[in-house]
Amino acid sequence: MIIGLPSLSFWMLIGVPTIILIIMFVDCWRIMTGRKx
Amino acid sequence: MSAHTLGIWIFFVYLVVIVVLGLVASRFQxxxxxxxxxGRRFGLGIMIIANMAAIMHGGAILSGVAFAGKFxxxxxxxxxxxxGGSAVIFYLFAKKLRQSGGFTxxxxxxxxxxxxxxxxxxxxxxxVSSIIYLIAQLKGMAFILESLLGFDFITSxxxxxxxxxxxxxxxxxxxxxxxxxxxxxFMWVGLFILVPYVYDAVGGWTxxxxxxxxxxxxxxxxxxxxxxxxxxxxxxxxxxxxxSTRIELVTKMYAARDDKIxxxxxxIAIGLILVFLLYGNFYLGAAARVLVWDQIASxxxxxxxxxxxxxxxxxxxLALTGIxxxxxxxxxxxxLMSGSAIAHDLLRRCHDEPKGIQRDERHYLTISRISxxxxxxxxxxxSIPDFDLILKIVSYAIAIVGSAFFFPLLVGMTSKRxxxxxxxxxxIGGTLVxxxxxxGSIAKAPWAGSVHPxxxxxxxxxxxxxxxxMFTRPVKHDAIEKYFPEAS
Numbered sequence: 001m002i003i004g005l006p007s008l009s010f011w012m013l014i015g016v017p018t019i020i021l022i023i024m025f026v027d028c029w030r031i032m033t034g035r036k037x
Numbered sequence: 038m039s040a041h042t043l044g045i046w047i048f049f050v051y052l053v054v055i056v057v058l059g060l061v062a063s064r065f066q067x068x069x070x071x072x073x074x075x076g077r078r079f080g081l082g083i084m085i086i087a088n089m090a091a092i093m094h095g096g097a098i099l100s101g102v103a104f105a106g107k108f109x110x111x112x113x114x115x116x117x118x119x120x121g122g123s124a125v126i127f128y129l130f131a132k133k134l135r136q137s138g139g140f141t142x143x144x145x146x147x148x149x150x151x152x153x154x155x156x157x158x159x160x161x162x163x164x165v166s167s168i169i170y171l172i173a174q175l176k177g178m179a180f181i182l183e184s185l186l187g188f189d190f191i192t193s194x195x196x197x198x199x200x201x202x203x204x205x206x207x208x209x210x211x212x213x214x215x216x217x218x219x220x221x222x223f224m225w226v227g228l229f230i231l232v233p234y235v236y237d238a239v240g241g242w243t244x245x246x247x248x249x250x251x252x253x254x255x256x257x258x259x260x261x262x263x264x265x266x267x268x269x270x271x272x273x274x275x276x277x278x279x280x281s282t283r284i285e286l287v288t289k290m291y292a293a294r295d296d297k298i299x300x301x302x303x304x305i306a307i308g309l310i311l312v313f314l315l316y317g318n319f320y321l322g323a324a325a326r327v328l329v330w331d332q333i334a335s336x337x338x339x340x341x342x343x344x345x346x347x348x349x350x351x352x353x354x355l356a357l358t359g360i361x362x363x364x365x366x367x368x369x370x371x372x373l374m375s376g377s378a379i380a381h382d383l384l385r386r387c388h389d390e391p392k393g394i395q396r397d398e399r400h401y402l403t404i405s406r407i408s409x410x411x412x413x414x415x416x417x418x419x420s421i422p423d424f425d426l427i428l429k430i431v432s433y434a435i436a437i438v439g440s441a442f443f444f445p446l447l448v449g450m451t452s453k454r455x456x457x458x459x460x461x462x463x464x465i466g467g468t469l470v471x472x473x474x475x476x477g478s479i480a481k482a483p484w485a486g487s488v489h490p491x492x493x494x495x496x497x498x499x500x501x502x503x504x505x506x507m508f509t510r511p512v513k514h515d516a517i518e519k520y521f522p523e524a525s
Contacts, residue, residue, distance in 0.1 A: 013113050013259050017120035017311070024127055024304035031297050 040350035044358040051362040055216040062208025068398040072209035073140045074292040088306035090217035091285035094366040103336035105322020109261030122280025123307040135296040143382040149449045150457040151516035160382035162441045166434050167375035171416040173431040174368045181361045202413035205372045206406045213369040220363035227359025234347040239324045249323040275491045279435035282442045285370040380408040433475045436491030440467035444502045456509035459502045467498025
């Protein structure tokens with residue numbers, strides 16, 4: 001049990017979108033610095 | 038001063054602020070582009086706020102706390118759908134939409150598939166779905182003002198409609214976004230007041246989730262206390278499509294200063310919304326389930342009850358009025374979209390321009406404003422009777438928009454092969470099947486109950502697009518050049 005959330009699948013429901021979001025943030029940085037068209 | 042009087046004063050200050058913002062924004066309106074896409078002047082900060090306002094509002098707190106409190110874990114449902122939908126806009130739609138230089142989704146449909154029929158059909162879908170949504174939003178706003186400020190229903194409805202129509206008519210998208218900033222400030226003040234009091238009553242994340250699990254076993258599981266896994270997955274899918282085709286959000290891409298800003302604004306806005314949902318819906322929903330659930334008659338009362346129980350009367354009035362003020366920040370976007378579908382897409386692009394009728398920008402600015410007032414009057418009149426049917430249809434409106442636009446947007450942005458006929462048949466066929474399925478669901482027909490209308494409509498739209506594209510010729514190259522500039 002991690003900070004009160006009892007199931008691993010619950011964490012995946014938060015974790016998977018968070019990872020996709022982080023990938024998008026990295027691409028945002030690449031767009032703003034001109035490294036990605 | 039009583040708490041009720043204080044609430045009314047705060048609401049009055051809010052009304053004055055947004056009308057003044059509308060007046061100031063009206064000074065910047067010279068052309069149709071100024072009105073519908075704010076002259077494409079938005080920088081990153083304002084784009085992030087505009088995107089957030091397209092999705093979240095004060096009503097999202099009230100209904101979100103009710104939903105999370107009642108069902109539990111599935112309230113985390115929007116996460117995957119929001120992020121998936123925003124990834125589609127970020128990677129596939131934003132850049133091409135901004136570079137295409139249009140104003141609306143019907144502009145995209147008409148230009149990309151070189152079809153006046155598709156433009157008119159899309160304008161019809163946008164206008165009808167936005168007006169239906171608008172009716173539900175106006176009714177919702179009137180109920181909130183009625184219950185929180187003590188006005189009667191018709192007075193609340195009239196105040197809300199007149200104010201929204203007034204500032205949108207004056208200032209167009211610029212007024213919408215400026216007032217969204219004001220609404221955000223009111224809403225966040227309301228939410229932040231609550232933080233120390235809720236923390237004091239239920240503790241942090243670990244504590245509140247352990248407590249809620251003990252009073253409602255299963256609350257912290259992904260499916261919550263009432264949903265099945267298959268029902269949950271079908272909703273993930275529907276909301277994913279709904280968010281990648283959310284017209285309020287997709288249309289904002291046209292208003293960015295350049296395509297980089299349009300793209301980058303999407304994930305940042307979604308990230309902030311997810312943080313908001315964790316606190317504003319999930320944490321407060323759990324707290325409401327622990328603290329007030331056995332004292333309320335319906336889940337909609339959860340948030341007001343939580344506030345009234347934890348705060349002093351004056352602070353409760355401040356918090357609730359702040360959130361009620363921001364209750365309907367998507368209403369103005371809906372007014373703007375249905376107005377643009379009538380004035381820009383139907384009158385200018387489908388009627389005047391094909392007939393060679395030349396008019397100046399002042400004329401179209403006036404037409405745009407008249408169309409907003411027209412939509413406002415229709416929505417107001419339709420909000421007065423107690424139409425249960427409209428509220429039922431609203432719950433399916435995302436399915437109609439999704440089946441009309443998802444495949445034409447997705448395939449049209451990624452493949453040059455798709456034909457005008459394929460887009461037309463897919464969009465109309467998918468929408469009609471969705472409408473038939475919705476009618477079946479509302480009439481409780483046995484065949485319609487097993488699967489969500491949006492899933493059926495999307496499946497039909499996808500199959501039709503594939504089948505028709507195989508036997509028809511792609512749109513000619515010069516029409517699609519602005520969407521595929523690398524090929525020229």
